[in-house]
Amino acid sequence: MYVCLCVGATNQTVSDAVASGASTSKEVAAICGAGGDCGRCRRTLRAIIAASKPEPAPVH
Ligand code: FES
DSSP: OEEETTTTEEHHHHHHHHHTTOOSHHHHHHHHOTTSSSOTTHHHHHHHHHHTSSSOOOOO
């Protein structure tokens, strides 16, 4: 599924970025570009980051 239409990044692309160490949407953007353009996907990026962390993420 595409999560970032600006760069055509999928949830798998973002999950890979998180697996390689990204823990914020900025870090995901630095690794794969997702979230670095219009920013509309950042909420989804944060959800993917939160889902791959063992501890619960704060709700914003
Ligand atoms: S949809 Fe991801 S930066 Fe625009």
